[in-house]
Amino acid sequence: DQQVKQNSPSLSVQEGRISILNCDYTNSxxxxxxxxxxxxxxGPTFLISISSIKDKNEDGRFTVFLNKSxxxxxxxxxxxxxxxxxxxxxAASARAGGTSYGKLTFGQGTILTVHx
Amino acid sequence: NAGVTQTPKFRxxxxxxxxxxxxxxxxxxxxxxWYRQDPGMGLKLIYYxxxxxxxxxxxxxxxxNVSRSTTEDFxxxxxxxxxxxxxxYFCASSYSNPVYxxxxxxxxxxxxxx
Numbered sequence: 001d002q003q004v005k006q007n008s009p010s011l012s013v014q015e016g017r018i019s020i021l022n023c024d025y026t027n028s029x030x031x032x033x034x035x036x037x038x039x040x041x042x043g044p045t046f047l048i049s050i051s052s053i054k055d056k057n058e059d060g061r062f063t064v065f066l067n068k069s070x071x072x073x074x075x076x077x078x079x080x081x082x083x084x085x086x087x088x089x090x091a092a093s094a095r096a097g098g099t100s101y102g103k104l105t106f107g108q109g110t111i112l113t114v115h116x
Numbered sequence: 117n118a119g120v121t122q123t124p125k126f127r128x129x130x131x132x133x134x135x136x137x138x139x140x141x142x143x144x145x146x147x148x149x150w151y152r153q154d155p156g157m158g159l160k161l162i163y164y165x166x167x168x169x170x171x172x173x174x175x176x177x178x179x180x181n182v183s184r185s186t187t188e189d190f191x192x193x194x195x196x197x198x199x200x201x202x203x204x205y206f207c208a209s210s211y212s213n214p215v216y217x218x219x220x221x222x223x224x225x226x227x228x229x230x
Contacts, residue, residue, distance in 0.1 A: 042224075043224055044159070089159065102147070102164070102214070
């Protein structure tokens with residue numbers, strides 16, 4: 001039962017263009033969402049997050065959009081740079097309680113390649 | 117300040133052998149986690165701990181055991197290794213609930229069971 005899904009295994013983008021990574025979730029208890037970035041042979045690192053009371057959060061070149069009715073979020077990177085090439089994981093949790101409290105549920109990841 | 121450290125980096129085990137994956141953090145974090153990542157899959161939670169002496173099962177705990185006798189250390193024990201446990205294992209920590217405090221990951225241990 002995959003509660004967090006990233007249906008695109010990979011994405012290829014030209015430097016300077018926009019990268020859009022998508023994530024869908026099924027658990028209605030999830031109310032906090034995070035994106036992690038992972039380089040080869042390293043552990044994931046936190047990138048950006050959003051709570052369910054917002055529909056957008058921005059941090060420099062990175063913006064996360066949340067559509068609660070569709071149970072969908074997306075990460076936009078503008079402009080994309082070759083150093084952004086990595087695996088991006090979407091993760092979700094429940095702040096209010098339930099079995100997801102205090103834990104993160106991860107999607108499968110999307111490999112982003114930004115070409116110079 | 118080393119963050120989260122994991123040893124070993126790589127290990128090959130034979131079926132039926134046992135081993136302990138070590139994880140140490142020097143950030144005085146209360147919460148610690150063990151994940152595994154299989155090829156093409158996301159990270160799946162094996163066990164977690166919200167403080168010394170307190171552990172709980174995650175999504176895929178079978179075949180593993182943990183202990184948390186100190187704040188700093190959270191070892192993961194594999195008993196009777198099986199090929200299905202071939203994976204990359206990540207340890208992580210956070211000061212408290214990861215929705216309020218960033219979760220920091222170690223570099224991972226790549227385990228192969230033959």
